[in-house]
Amino acid sequence: MAIRRKKDFPVAQIRRFLEPGPIVLVSSAWKGQANIMTMGWHTVMEFTPSLVGCIISSVNHSFEMVRRSRECVINVPAADLAAKVVGIGNSSGRDIDKFAAFGLTAVPATRVKAPLIGECFASLECKLVDSRLVRAYNFFIFEVVKAHAATAPRYPRTIHYRGDGVFMISGANTSRYRRLFRPEML
């Protein structure tokens, strides 16, 4: 599986990747170990600063790695990675090195110690900026401090989870409603 070539992407516009609700892979690093988890519960929260909120369950090995390092990378996989996404969700970083086990490439990030996943088409370097709901809900608020995105295809097919083993694969993109928007509402 190829590493996708990426360019810098404006952090204020990362809604393009996250707002449609794809399953993502969260990579983290702590005390010399790198790990990956599968995550489906996330939301964009603000454009500038570029904020993303998400649930990382405390049963995940990644929970303490992210909480202690206060960093992670949110990577967006396309449908070609679906089987690996399931395998990563099934396994724990307590038992295996997921980069090695799933044949994924840890690419150094620029602003955080957590690695980018080279095979994903977008990678968002994140710093934890608000942890006050971590104890109550396992809810982390991150600022995206640097974003990388493949330039082609413009909209890879993404994987969206419905529970019970069912994925929705992203469908067509359309600008046909664009003329209906008031410009300030885009």
Place this chain on the structure above:
Amino acid sequence: MAIRRKKDFPVAQIRRFLEPGPIVLVSSAWKGQANIMTMGWHTVMEFTPSLVGCIISSVNHSFEMVRRSRECVINVPAADLAAKVVGIGNSSGRDIDKFAAFGLTAVPATRVKAPLIGECFASLECKLVDSRLVRAYNFFIFEVVKAHAATAPRYPRTIHYRGDGVFMISGANTSRYRRLFRPEML
């Protein structure tokens, strides 16, 4: 446009509708007025209690209605409502009655005063359970106390926003990866 017939749906399973990231319509009621807003920034937070977190910007007329009534309904529209979804996002309840202006049907809810939108295929009655991040981020945490869902089609085509006037329309659903899941990870 027809009102969709719905059945009760288990609140612990509403991820089926929200986790893939559709644009939703939030209906609210306060002091005799009902209103609707378009919302794209939301995430499932817990199964039981059934929690959903979302951003309702303070510039929206719905912000004070939801904050004061501490209730809303999250309604999921299918692609046939796309033009109305844009129109609702363009306009303000300060100026118009959106149910009348967009030809939508306010159906009484059972657990909240906010109305269901009859034309949507799923409606989630919500009570505000945590407002401590409202001031900082306009972030509301709701408990889904009652859910209604159309029984057919099983997966209507949903609308997902990418910003800049571009929608992604949900694509195919697949259970082909289901056999790869460990049962407790479904």
